[in-house]
Amino acid sequence: MHEMSLMQDVLEIIQEAAREKKFGTVKTVWLEIGALSGVDPQAMSFCFDAVMQGSVADGAILEILHKPGLARCMKCAKEVEISARFDACPLCAGFELQVTGGAEMRVKELEVE
Ligand SMILES: [Zn+2]
Numbered sequence: 715m716h717e718m719s720l721m722q723d724v725l726e727i728i729q730e731a732a733r734e735k736k737f738g739t740v741k742t743v744w745l746e747i748g749a750l751s752g753v754d755p756q757a758m759s760f761c762f763d764a765v766m767q768g769s770v771a772d773g774a775i776l777e778i779l780h781k782p783g784l785a786r787c788m789k790c791a792k793e794v795e796i797s798a799r800f801d802a803c804p805l806c807a808g809f810e811l812q813v814t815g816g817a818e819m820r821v822k823e824l825e826v827e
Pocket of ligand 1 (some may be wrong): 787790791803805806808
């Protein structure tokens with residue numbers, strides 16, 4: 715499963731942060747998932763517990779923050795919200811869009827002890 719390996723990456727980020735900032739337990743993980751990232755939030759929460767087992771984030775709560783897809787329309791010269799890559803501009807129905815946000819997934823914040 716694609717999300718399983720993404721969650722392994724998340725775990726690595728958490729462990730790295732734990733080493734750097736010297737905390738022992740993670741209570742909450744805020745994961746930001748962009749609408750255009752291609753990551754399925756449901757699949758992510760599904761494999762969270764299994765991947766975090768035995769780590770500093772064992773038993774932590776996963777909070778998923780949804781970030782909208784943003785693109786700049788060349789025609790309108792405006793930033794518009796889109797829900798999928800290759801969507802048309804909601805203002806002019808054009809396809810001259812450049813994705814500017816919501817294409818990534820990242821660990822936004824950790825609540826630690
Ligand atoms: Zn437009």
